[in-house]
Amino acid sequence: MMGQGRIVACGTALAALVALPFVYRDPYHLHILVLILIWSFAYTSWSMMGRFGLVSLGHGGFMGIGAYVTALLWNHLGLTPWIGIPVSMVAAGALALIVGYPCFRFRITGHYFVLVTLALSGIVLQIITATRDYTGGSLGYTPNRAAGNRLLALQFDDKTSWYLIALAVWLAGIIVWHLVDRSMSRYALEAISEDEDAAAAAGVNVTAEKLKITLISAVMTALAGAVYCQYQMFITPDTVSGIAVSLQMVFAAIVGGLFVSLGPTVGAVITILLAETLRIGFGTKAVGWDNLVYGVLLVLFIIFLPKGILGSLLDRLKPQRKVPRAHEQKAVQIARPGT
Amino acid sequence: MQAFLDIFDIYLLEAIINGILLGGVLALLALGLNLIFGVIDVTWICYAELVMIGMYAMYFLVQYYGISYFIAAPLTILLVAILGALLHYLVIAPLLTAPPINQLLATGGVLFVLQSFATVAFGIDFRNLGIRLPVLAFGDMNFSYARVLSFLAALVGMVAVYLFMTRTFTGTAIRAISQDRQIMALMGVDTKRIYLITSAIGGGLAGLAACLLVLQYDVHPFVGLSFGPITFLICVLGGLGNFIGGFIAAFVFAEIISLGGLFSDLEWGYVLAFAFFIVMMFIRPAGLLARRR
Numbered sequence: 207m208m209g210q211g212r213i214v215a216c217g218t219a220l221a222a223l224v225a226l227p228f229v230y231r232d233p234y235h236l237h238i239l240v241l242i243l244i245w246s247f248a249y250t251s252w253s254m255m256g257r258f259g260l261v262s263l264g265h266g267g268f269m270g271i272g273a274y275v276t277a278l279l280w281n282h283l284g285l286t287p288w289i290g291i292p293v294s295m296v297a298a299g300a301l302a303l304i305v306g307y308p309c310f311r312f313r314i315t316g317h318y319f320v321l322v323t324l325a326l327s328g329i330v331l332q333i334i335t336a337t338r339d340y341t342g343g344s345l346g347y348t349p350n351r352a353a354g355n356r357l358l359a360l361q362f363d364d365k366t367s368w369y370l371i372a373l374a375v376w377l378a379g380i381i382v383w384h385l386v387d388r389s390m391s392r393y394a395l396e397a398i399s400e401d402e403d404a405a406a407a408a409g410v411n412v413t414a415e416k417l418k419i420t421l422i423s424a425v426m427t428a429l430a431g432a433v434y435c436q437y438q439m440f441i442t443p444d445t446v447s448g449i450a451v452s453l454q455m456v457f458a459a460i461v462g463g464l465f466v467s468l469g470p471t472v473g474a475v476i477t478i479l480l481a482e483t484l485r486i487g488f489g490t491k492a493v494g495w496d497n498l499v500y501g502v503l504l505v506l507f508i509i510f511l512p513k514g515i516l517g518s519l520l521d522r523l524k525p526q527r528k529v530p531r532a533h534e535q536k537a538v539q540i541a542r543p544g545t
Numbered sequence: 546m547q548a549f550l551d552i553f554d555i556y557l558l559e560a561i562i563n564g565i566l567l568g569g570v571l572a573l574l575a576l577g578l579n580l581i582f583g584v585i586d587v588t589w590i591c592y593a594e595l596v597m598i599g600m601y602a603m604y605f606l607v608q609y610y611g612i613s614y615f616i617a618a619p620l621t622i623l624l625v626a627i628l629g630a631l632l633h634y635l636v637i638a639p640l641l642t643a644p645p646i647n648q649l650l651a652t653g654g655v656l657f658v659l660q661s662f663a664t665v666a667f668g669i670d671f672r673n674l675g676i677r678l679p680v681l682a683f684g685d686m687n688f689s690y691a692r693v694l695s696f697l698a699a700l701v702g703m704v705a706v707y708l709f710m711t712r713t714f715t716g717t718a719i720r721a722i723s724q725d726r727q728i729m730a731l732m733g734v735d736t737k738r739i740y741l742i743t744s745a746i747g748g749g750l751a752g753l754a755a756c757l758l759v760l761q762y763d764v765h766p767f768v769g770l771s772f773g774p775i776t777f778l779i780c781v782l783g784g785l786g787n788f789i790g791g792f793i794a795a796f797v798f799a800e801i802i803s804l805g806g807l808f809s810d811l812e813w814g815y816v817l818a819f820a821f822f823i824v825m826m827f828i829r830p831a832g833l834l835a836r837r838r
Contacts, residue, residue, distance in 0.1 A: 261646050308827040317588060317645065321781045322826050328774045329819040336812030449774060453590075453653050460650060494664030494766075501657030508651040509639050 223373055227366040236365035242471075242478050243372035244434050245458070249470035250379040251426035252455040254386060255419055257464045259399035263452040264305070264323030267330035268298040268424045270447025272431030274334060274341060277349045277441065280359070282340070287360040291432040298428030299421050301326075306420040310413040313402070324449060331448035346442035349435065360436050368437050375433055376471070379426060383467045386422070391415055457504050463514025472516040556807060562688065564803030565796065569696035570757055572795035574772070575779040576703055576788060577750030583723040583786030584743045586645070587637055590652045593773025594659035595632075595748060599625040599755025600764040601663060604672050622752035629748020630741050637744070638737075656769075663766035671763040695757035702753045703792075706746070719743055723786065775802075775815070778822045798822075 227236060252265050275294035279285040285293075305326055308314075314322060334341050341347055352359030362368055386392055394415045397405035406412050435441045444450060454477075462473025477500070484496030511518055578592050589595075599621050606617035636655055640648045680689055710716035718739055722729045730736050762768065779798050783790030798818050805814030 312827055314826060321777055322823060325778055325819045325822045329816055332812045332815045456650060494661040497657055497661030498665055501654050504654035505636060505651050508647050512647055
């Protein structure tokens, strides 16, 4: 009964989202919506790991791989993004496995995991900058305009097509989230995030479970990077990879709330709308003001609302719910090394 | 062939020595961060941005107010030390009992704030201190005077911190807290005060590093990103909170960057250093000097 109501509500909301670009055609607002959807997908991908205490600052690296591999294959080999995007996703997944396996095998957790992944995004950023003969370095890179078939090149000029693509990708992200949420892996990973030894003793294959979620998360992030590249048609190392992008993902997920499926989406809506409003409000006369306000808000959020806006709101709405799981109360509890 | 080898060796030697000189400044940066981590158990992601603010302070003091470099330096160190204490008081103190990752992310927010503050206040132009220091020629090798000076000053700074930590009551209390933070409060040590002092010292070290780096590099709002990550990696490689390990790791990293830069671009030096770091994490997860468990 409750379930049916929810299905109807979700269906109506989805129908409204799909119908939106056919009714409302303002290109600027559609552009903002597309950006929100793409970044929501990236943030959702990040929090797939983040919600289980696997805080990664390497996702900027995965996103950069998704964007650059797709664009490079298209420009240099003429390979259509329809093949290029899967290739880039495989590449990001392979990298995630190469770095993830030893990390989980040797039980690198907490601060150390954060900093190893930080090094990972640092490497990707530096490699993109260093191979400037191919990637254009820090000046950025543009996929060639398609001469022939637009569909084959995955390049569209109208915002409506992009809106629908971004919506589909975002929806896929939410569905993957729910699939993970219902799977056994979720319980295994929750157990791991609370106590790795106890989980291992209870028969959870810690390394395999962590690798699985890392792989899913990295592959999805690469897809986000590729879609972003195809939409914007211009990428620079700083906008799709590196530490700043990784931090941006973490912040948005935290602002929205990373323990609920729509949390990262809410985070993307808030952060992007905030950035846009500030950018327009302050205009060009004061570059940097937007980030200043943004940064102050983030600090305030982490101090006063660590569960995020949506997370706190949902808590407020149903106070009589079951006892919250310990790891949610502690937000993203990270085991301190040596304890 | 012989001539080629001679030239090669000279360049190699020059790169090695330049690596050592770079290592001095990196070691100073790592020391400040390690101190904060060892005592307060917090990672200041925005550490390099404090250095950036210090570099701007040096620039304005020397260029606009015409103060001599040697008077401006202590003022800058004082300013950044106050900033460090403020950072602790405003951001870290309310989060002391929060999960470590939230503390990490809060200082990440401060990183955004400081960067955009610099952008708003100073613009995105590259600024140069305008002090031209001579180049030291030693045989066929050339060393920048600024680097030698930074290396020596970094060494002096580190020795000063070492003496402070071992010879004074406050220093002893700081070291004791890093060993057991619950007990020290019972021993009559005001932990809040010690945390503030430690943050101020950490800030002061960032200020000193700023005074030295400003001699070698132009300052712009994003300058922190160019040496911030490497500082963290050094601290982790040495073992977070392990001063000696951080010191050694700084030189290892500096050599890799310097030698990598000799054979190829500077970026590849960084790529090598990062890759080396990841490999080392698998071999020695708890840092270079950690005892095997």
